Amino acid sequence: MTALEPVYAIELKNITKRFGSVVANDNISLGLKRGEILSLLGENGSGKTTLMNMLAGIYLPDEGQILADGAPISIRSPKDAFDHRIGMIHQHYKLVDVFTAAQNIVLGLKDEGKLDIKKTNARVREICQKYGFDIDPEKKVYDMSVSEKQTVEIVKVLYRGADILILDEPTAVLTPQETEKLFAILRNMRDDNKAIVIITHKLNEVMALSDEVAVLRKGQYIGTVRTSRTNPQALTDMMVGRAVTLNIDRPRYDDLQERLVVKDLTCYDHEHVKKLDHVTFTAMGGEILGVAGIAGSGQRQLLEAIAGLCPIHEGSVVYTSIEGEQHELVGMSPTQIHKVGVSLGFVPEDRLGMGLVGSMGMTGNMMIRSWKEGKGPFVDRKTPQALAKKIWEDLEVVTPSTEFPVRRMSGGNVQKVLVGREIASNPSVLMSAYPVRGLDINTSYTIYNLMTQQKMKGVAVIFVGEDLDVLLELCDRILVLCGGKLSGIVDARTTTKEEIGLLMTRVGGKEDAT
Amino acid sequence: MNEAVKTPLLRMAKRTSISPAAAWAIRLGSIVLALLLGSIAVAITGNNPIQAYGTMIKGSLGSKVYLRQTIKIAIPLLGCALAIAPCFKMRFWNIGAEGQITAGALAATFVARNLTGKVPSVLLLTLMCLAAIVGGGVWGLIPGFFKAKWNTNETLFTLMMNYIIIGVVAWLQIGPWEGRQGRMAQFDPAACLPKVGGVHCGWIIVLLLVVFIHVYMRYTKHGYEISVIGDSMNTARYAGMNVGKIMMRTMFLSGAICGIVGFVVCSGANNTLASDIANGVGFTSITVAWLSQLNAFAMIVISMLLAILTKGADTLQTQLMIPASISDIIIGLLLFCMLGCEFFINFKLIWRSKRGGKEAA
Numbered sequence: 001m002t003a004l005e006p007v008y009a010i011e012l013k014n015i016t017k018r019f020g021s022v023v024a025n026d027n028i029s030l031g032l033k034r035g036e037i038l039s040l041l042g043e044n045g046s047g048k049t050t051l052m053n054m055l056a057g058i059y060l061p062d063e064g065q066i067l068a069d070g071a072p073i074s075i076r077s078p079k080d081a082f083d084h085r086i087g088m089i090h091q092h093y094k095l096v097d098v099f100t101a102a103q104n105i106v107l108g109l110k111d112e113g114k115l116d117i118k119k120t121n122a123r124v125r126e127i128c129q130k131y132g133f134d135i136d137p138e139k140k141v142y143d144m145s146v147s148e149k150q151t152v153e154i155v156k157v158l159y160r161g162a163d164i165l166i167l168d169e170p171t172a173v174l175t176p177q178e179t180e181k182l183f184a185i186l187r188n189m190r191d192d193n194k195a196i197v198i199i200t201h202k203l204n205e206v207m208a209l210s211d212e213v214a215v216l217r218k219g220q221y222i223g224t225v226r227t228s229r230t231n232p233q234a235l236t237d238m239m240v241g242r243a244v245t246l247n248i249d250r251p252r253y254d255d256l257q258e259r260l261v262v263k264d265l266t267c268y269d270h271e272h273v274k275k276l277d278h279v280t281f282t283a284m285g286g287e288i289l290g291v292a293g294i295a296g297s298g299q300r301q302l303l304e305a306i307a308g309l310c311p312i313h314e315g316s317v318v319y320t321s322i323e324g325e326q327h328e329l330v331g332m333s334p335t336q337i338h339k340v341g342v343s344l345g346f347v348p349e350d351r352l353g354m355g356l357v358g359s360m361g362m363t364g365n366m367m368i369r370s371w372k373e374g375k376g377p378f379v380d381r382k383t384p385q386a387l388a389k390k391i392w393e394d395l396e397v398v399t400p401s402t403e404f405p406v407r408r409m410s411g412g413n414v415q416k417v418l419v420g421r422e423i424a425s426n427p428s429v430l431m432s433a434y435p436v437r438g439l440d441i442n443t444s445y446t447i448y449n450l451m452t453q454q455k456m457k458g459v460a461v462i463f464v465g466e467d468l469d470v471l472l473e474l475c476d477r478i479l480v481l482c483g484g485k486l487s488g489i490v491d492a493r494t495t496t497k498e499e500i501g502l503l504m505t506r507v508g509g510k511e512d513a514t
Numbered sequence: 515m516n517e518a519v520k521t522p523l524l525r526m527a528k529r530t531s532i533s534p535a536a537a538w539a540i541r542l543g544s545i546v547l548a549l550l551l552g553s554i555a556v557a558i559t560g561n562n563p564i565q566a567y568g569t570m571i572k573g574s575l576g577s578k579v580y581l582r583q584t585i586k587i588a589i590p591l592l593g594c595a596l597a598i599a600p601c602f603k604m605r606f607w608n609i610g611a612e613g614q615i616t617a618g619a620l621a622a623t624f625v626a627r628n629l630t631g632k633v634p635s636v637l638l639l640t641l642m643c644l645a646a647i648v649g650g651g652v653w654g655l656i657p658g659f660f661k662a663k664w665n666t667n668e669t670l671f672t673l674m675m676n677y678i679i680i681g682v683v684a685w686l687q688i689g690p691w692e693g694r695q696g697r698m699a700q701f702d703p704a705a706c707l708p709k710v711g712g713v714h715c716g717w718i719i720v721l722l723l724v725v726f727i728h729v730y731m732r733y734t735k736h737g738y739e740i741s742v743i744g745d746s747m748n749t750a751r752y753a754g755m756n757v758g759k760i761m762m763r764t765m766f767l768s769g770a771i772c773g774i775v776g777f778v779v780c781s782g783a784n785n786t787l788a789s790d791i792a793n794g795v796g797f798t799s800i801t802v803a804w805l806s807q808l809n810a811f812a813m814i815v816i817s818m819l820l821a822i823l824t825k826g827a828d829t830l831q832t833q834l835m836i837p838a839s840i841s842d843i844i845i846g847l848l849l850f851c852m853l854g855c856e857f858f859i860n861f862k863l864i865w866r867s868k869r870g871g872k873e874a875a
């Protein structure tokens with residue numbers, strides 16, 4: 001090795017990984033440098049996580065080589081990864097709820113003879129102080145917020161001596177304020193000469209944090225650029241493969257009509273935990289009402305309660321039709337709601353677990369809305385099949401046939417089937433929970449356009465989202481939930497991300513509440 | 515390649531795709547493998563496996579008489595597999611077919627004991643069949659009801675229901691309904707199913723049930739509801755289905771068909787009722803249903819295959835003095851290999867090689 005060649009902390013050489021016919025990573029070469037933050041950018045399904053999982057010892061590459069400080073290594077298990085000082089923080093945390101932070105951190109470590117929890121606590125505190133983490137080693141995981149759990153995961157890998165850190169979509173569940181805090185810590189670690197990778201698809205984060213950006217598209221390595229020499233538009237073009245416009249059209253609908261009046265809605269879940277606490281709002285026909293909040297703040301229950309799928313403890317939901325006819329929906333089953341002529345379109349968060357039947361094809365899934373129609377014991381397959389064909393063509397669903405199981409389609413196509421069906425039922429209220437989660441940019445914009453089209457037809461659209469930038473561009477008003485309570489309703493055209501961030505963490509958004 | 519770089523000796527990867535021909539070749543291979551493994555068991559008993567298999571085939575299909583006996587074994591297996599298919603499609607694990615058969619037979623016997631001689635034979639048989647439908651149906655409905663209302667565990671519940679009804683029949687057999695020496699009296703010929711082609715006409719009934727279940731599962735609203743619930747209960751609720759009601763209805767249907775099987779066995783085959791009337795059919799039929807992947811027509815083939823093994827094993831015992839439990843071993847091996855081979859249809863194994871991975875089936 002010559003002195004001129006930069007020695008990477010970790011270098012991937014010609015890595016290929018296949019899953020059946022899918023090539024998740026195709027001949028990818030990439031290097032991580034110490035003292036730098038690398039953003040691994042790409043759409044969902046572009047192979048970012050797969051590539052990093054090969055560094056973490058989750059997968060084994062089919063072809064190619066991994067080098068650590070120039071020497072080839074083999075990572076066959078997460079333990080091997082730790083031996084090479086590589087630590088990955090996965091998107092789904094792997095913590096034991098009833099253990100404390102420190103107990104989770106030492107879990108699985110074998111080296112010391114007897115567990116000295118006091119010493120561990122001290123070490124954990126030391127690491128926290130060094131990088132600016134804010135965590136109590138003796139706090140139990142079940143008492144922690146999402147961002148605290150993430151901190152535990154990061155400290156866990158640092159405790160094991162990792163100096164190459166990989167974070168998979170670390171900001172997906174954080175509020176804007178928490179994100180800022182995390183970024184500050186990551187910068188501290190960079191200054192401590194660690195090599196850091198963050199996997200992301202959010203451009204503003206890439207620009208704010210990283211030194212270099214590596215872009216993947218459909219399993220292919222597109223290139224690496226210095227962050228200082230690029231811009232969001234150029235990165236998007238690299239990610240998608242052609243020029244895309246990133247603006248969402250937001251026309252105003254003139255004839256707003258009260259469609260759904262929700263008053264004091266209160267719900268409990270199966271474990272009798274209060275999930276919605278006296279939520280009151282009005283959804284107007286002809287507007288998109290965004291719903292923001294930290295994951296698990298009651299978004300799911302809110303939509304399911306309106307759809308008649310979640311028992312309502314208290315409150316009322318009054319629907320007003322275009323003709324002015326009113327119906328109280330509380331206490332009605334989905335069938336009854338349909339029978340009184342209220343057309344609710346609902347795109348649930350759990351697409352294959354609630355909205356669709358994974359083992360059936362498009363036709364079988366169209367029947368979810370129409371199976372009861374017609375007299376006699378036999379089910380009509382012709383009409384739903386025609387509808388399936390229409391959606392297949394209109395929304396450009398990629399599938400070999402209308403009978404191909406939707407479970408085996410890609411996420412974006414699954415969502416097109418679901419949204420297409422719900423819109424085809426001519427809803428007067430269209431509720432959707434995280435409708436673009438896991439979708440590529442193009443499909444996401446298709447979905448945004450469909451929502452806006454529905455709005456312009458006078459439909460009351462309720463859009464639960466997680467990307468605040470999108471909510472700010474797409475919606476007319478944004479309702480913010482915090483711990484099941486209504487924290488505030490703001491005008492999406494005038495509010496800021498920071499204001500929504502505050503509302504997400506504190507009811508009413510007052511800074512001095514602590 | 516550096517010595518530090520090690521790949522595992524053997525690893526698996528998901529298959530890209532597999533041609534139907536190759537998939538069937540693997541399935542056929544698994545049957546051959548099971549028979550080969552079974553021949554080891556036969557060899558251990560000190561016999562020639564080829565001779566043993568030959569005897570089994572001859573003893574089950576070799577003559578008209580043997581064939582009729584084999585069909586007689588297949589009838590309840592097929593009927594019962596058809597009965598549990600809708601439950602299993604719904605992912606409701608009804609392992610109480612044994613009890614539902616007994617309950618159906620008990621109800622049919624009750625009618626036979628009380629109405630024989632009072633009504634013509636055709637009407638008597640019809641009433642017996644209807645009683646069996648209600649008896650078996652109710653016995654299936656009870657666990658269905660509890661599951662729908664209080665989400666009880668259906669596996670344990672249906673299993674326990676077996677012992678209750680079998681106990682009831684055992685008591686009747688030595689108590690109020692005793693005929694001679696702990697047995698019930700034989701039915702009057704008027705209460706026995708007539709023979710068609712040398713076998714009691716139960717075979718026509720189960721073949722009609724094959725068509726019924728096929729149409730029911732594929733083309734009716736009920737069949738659609740069952741498929742949706744089996745995939746996801748939440749999706750079923752989302753689609754506006756009353757999950758509890760559908761569960762109870764399906765369990766009634768399943769129990770009712772088991773009841774018909776009970777009627778066919780007691781009226782057609784045994785001409786009497788005894789506590790061991792189900793004789794394990796309720797459990798063996800689970801094997802039939804799974805191996806057929808819940809396809810009604812495939813069940814005809816699989817139930818015949820198992821009947822051949824059972825009947826063949828009887829012949830083995832009488833002719834070669836090989837224990838009949840050998841057939842249980844072979845059936846077990848068959849199940850193991852046929853279910854296990856699905857893994858090789860979905861995955862391929864990759865052996866370590868110097869140049870990054872050679873593929874093997």
